[in-house]
Amino acid sequence: MSGVVTTAAAGLAGASGWTQLGVCAAGIGAGMINTVVGSGTLITFPVLLAAGLPPITANVSNTLGLVPGSISGAIGYRRELAGQGGLLRRLGSAALLGGLTGATLLVELPAGAFTAAVPVLIAAALVLVLVQPLLAKRLAARQSDKPRPEYGGRALLVGVFLCGIYGGYFGAAQGVLLLGLMGLLLDKGLQEINAVKNVLALLINGIAAVFFLFSAPIDWRAVLLVAVGSVIGGQLGALVGRRLPPPVLRGVIVAVGLVAIGRVVIG
Template sequence: MTTAAGLAGTSGWTQAGVALAGVGAGLINTVVGSGTLITFPVLLAAGLPPVTANVSNTLGLVPGSVSGAWGYRRELAGLGPLVRRLGTAGLAGGLTGAVLLLALPAKTFEAAVPVLIAGALALVLLQPLLAKRLAARPADRPRPENGGRALLIGVYLCGIYGGYFGAAQGVLLLGLMGVLLDLPLQRINGVKNVLALAVNGIAALFFIADGRIDWRAALLVAAGSVVGGQIGALVGRRLPAPVLRGVIVAVGVVAITRVVMS
């Protein structure tokens, strides 16, 4: 369960910092993914235990996912059957990951966090190379219209990761769908936002039922992520990608250092 005071016992500046981190996470999640690498370290720095920070962050980012998915509604036109098919796999994976997070000892998650963050940072750094390779793929290579069974399984596995931790799950989904779907990247990004919403949403419902949410933290992240989601949908694609990646890597390194030294 959460501590007695939780984030409610912190200063106004700390809480404002959490909300601002939510804005950054909502923006980054909408554009590509890995916003958790902004909010999770901030929640740790605010004094929340790792598991409490993770579950509160997951719930807080759900409204931002809704905001980002709505911002990409034009790109999603006509993709209803595909979104429902992949969304089912994402829901199943997200629930599996959430169950694993709360069923395994907290020390297991604490030990895994530096590895998970390091892996997520590697994905963020490799994302430009991945995007370049996707753009150079042969146009005549046949691919199933809905991605086939491989995509369904891949989305389920990404959902497990997303329900358990979630940092850079958007990068994973973009890479997976970019290889297996014959769609423009912006339409794939719209599908990614809906899948992230499904994964985070089902995991958040499970965490609420379990009762480990720090509600002040979740609400502050939520308020910020809604704003960030709209910014990401409107202007996020115009922001310099190296700047975004630099911020993500910086806060990720801080998070790893804090967890290792705590």
């Protein structure tokens, strides 16, 4: 996929009002879920595919659209970020480098490679969403008598970099990965870790979005609709998202993820 292409042919500009409203609603759901856990792409990406966007255009437009929602969610968790500047600076550099690497891979590899990988990536993300409760339970019950390196040590730095590559390339459930890594390697509460996760996801999506501006096909109507929805969802997630029944959220995510797999495989 070489050359600079900054707009997608046709796309959502000619879609019906109901289709565009559905994309915006998906953005609200994704913004909320990303703030609370992190798998919102499994809501917006299938909806953009169903709206008729090609896989790469849908992925790139979705990444750009979710950036404002990530900002919204990070602001909503600003109290939990107090005193975590050192950790954010250390892990943020790894997140930025990983996100840029993943975005570069998406653009430089053949378009068919991404299309072929999408069902596998979504299936892997769905597995992560399903096992997340078990992971959270194990993290909560972990032994705390063994001191952990400050800022999680080299293992966390490498882990965040690898998560960044995944996030820059596709990104579904990257928040679940980040939560698991930091929960295992940091001596911090879950809400503090979630606040850091929101900032790291913002950095990964943000650097990928900047790269895509100059190198990938973008549907700007999709970006706008997802952005508006994700900003609203980010605030809802910070305010009330923790109170929503987790099984309901996971059920919705799994359902739309399976639809997305069918959409890509069947065509």
